[in-house]
Amino acid sequence: MKKAFLATLLTLAFSFTLMAQEETSATEPQQAADEQTAETPQAKPKGTWTTSSTPALKIDEAYYNNWSAAGNAQLAITSSFNGAYKYTNGKDIWDNIVDLAFGIHWQDLDGLNTPLLESLRKNEDKIDLTSTYSRALKNSWNVNAIANFKTQFYKGFQYGEDTTFISTFMAPAYLTTALGFEYKKEWWNVSLSFLTGKTTFVCNDELIRNGYTYGVPQDSADLSNGKYKHAYFGLGSYVKFYMKKDIAKNLNLYVRAELFYDYMKRSNLNKEANVRQELIDKGYGDWKYGKQVGYCLYHEMDADLEVRLEYRFNSFLAVYAGFQMKYDSDFRYTNDLGQNVMNKGAMGALQFFQTAGLQVYFNWKTPKES
Numbered sequence: 001m002k003k004a005f006l007a008t009l010l011t012l013a014f015s016f017t018l019m020a021q022e023e024t025s026a027t028e029p030q031q032a033a034d035e036q037t038a039e040t041p042q043a044k045p046k047g048t049w050t051t052s053s054t055p056a057l058k059i060d061e062a063y064y065n066n067w068s069a070a071g072n073a074q075l076a077i078t079s080s081f082n083g084a085y086k087y088t089n090g091k092d093i094w095d096n097i098v099d100l101a102f103g104i105h106w107q108d109l110d111g112l113n114t115p116l117l118e119s120l121r122k123n124e125d126k127i128d129l130t131s132t133y134s135r136a137l138k139n140s141w142n143v144n145a146i147a148n149f150k151t152q153f154y155k156g157f158q159y160g161e162d163t164t165f166i167s168t169f170m171a172p173a174y175l176t177t178a179l180g181f182e183y184k185k186e187w188w189n190v191s192l193s194f195l196t197g198k199t200t201f202v203c204n205d206e207l208i209r210n211g212y213t214y215g216v217p218q219d220s221a222d223l224s225n226g227k228y229k230h231a232y233f234g235l236g237s238y239v240k241f242y243m244k245k246d247i248a249k250n251l252n253l254y255v256r257a258e259l260f261y262d263y264m265k266r267s268n269l270n271k272e273a274n275v276r277q278e279l280i281d282k283g284y285g286d287w288k289y290g291k292q293v294g295y296c297l298y299h300e301m302d303a304d305l306e307v308r309l310e311y312r313f314n315s316f317l318a319v320y321a322g323f324q325m326k327y328d329s330d331f332r333y334t335n336d337l338g339q340n341v342m343n344k345g346a347m348g349a350l351q352f353f354q355t356a357g358l359q360v361y362f363n364w365k366t367p368k369e370s
Helices: 001-037 205-207 220-224 265-271 275-283 292-299
Strands: 047-062 074-089 092-107 121-136 142-149 156-158 166-169 173-184 190-203 231-248 251-262 301-312 319-325 331-333 341-342 352-361
Touching: 074 121, 121 156, 142 190, 166 205, 173 231, 190 251
Parallel strands: none
Antiparallel strands: 047 074, 047 352, 074 092, 092 121, 121 142, 142 173, 156 166, 173 190, 190 231, 231 251, 251 301, 301 319, 319 352, 331 341
C-alpha cells in the first residue's frame, strides 16, 4: 500500500514537472518578444535636408585696334557661389547660407599692351557665411539664434595718384552672433535682437600702423611699442530684413538690410582722446551740448543694404543689376594732410557698390532625406 502510494506521488510530481516545463517553454518566446519590443526605442521622425548650390561665372572682354572712337582693351572675370542648405525637422529649422564672390579686372591703360599683372585689379571680393537656427512659436513668430561671418579673400587698395593698401583677408572681418525673435513669411522675414555681439577683427599690423583700425581701439603707448590690438567686441541691438520674391515671371527681387547699434561705442570712442576731440571740433559727439542724435547716427550705428534684380532667360542664363550700400563709421581714410582720421559722416563712411551684367549659372539642387 505504501509502495503504491509513493509510486502515485512520484507519478503526480513528475507529471506536474513536465507540465510546468511545457508552460515555460510556451511562454518564453512571447516574453522574449515582449522584452525586445520594450527595449527597442520607437523610430524618430526624420528631418529633411533641402540644398541648393549655384556657382556662376561672368566674363567681359573688349579689344580695340586703330579704332577711331578710341577705347582701352579690357578683360574682366567674376566668379560667384551661392549655397543654401536647410534642415527642417518639425518646428526646428537650421538654415545655412554661403555667399562668395571674387572678380578681377585688367585694362590696357596706356594702349601699349600693358602687362596683365601690372594693371590687374579686383572688381568684387566677398565672403559672407550665415547660419540660423529657429524654432517655431506661433503666428509666424520664431525664436532664433544667428551667426554671421564676413570678410574678403584678398588685398584691397584705394586707387588714385597713390595706391593705398586699405584691407585684406581678416582685416577687417566681422563675426556677429545674435539671440532674438524672427517674424517669418513665405518670401520675407525680419529678425530682431536686443542681445547681439559683434566682433571686429583686424589681423594685419601694417593696416593698424597706417590707421586703418576699423573701430578696434588702439592705445598710443602700445602703438609706439608695436603692440597692437587685433579685435574689438561690441554689444548691441541688431535688426535684419530679408526678402526674395519673383515679382513677375522669371523676374526675381532680392533685398537684404541690416542695422547694428553698438551700446559700447561711446565709451570706446571716449578712450581715443584725439579722435574724440576731432569729432567735437567738427560738431559731432559733444557730450555736454550737442548733437546726441547725430552722434548716434554717425558713430554708433552700422548699416548694410543690398538690392539685386535678376531676370532669368532659362536655368543657366540671366541678366542682373544690383547695388550694395554700407555705412561704417569706423572706416578711416587719409585726409589732405596725410593723416588717417575717422570719417565724419561724409562719403568716405558711406560706401557704394553697383554691378550689372549677363551671367552664366551652373545649378544643382539636391533635396534629400536624412
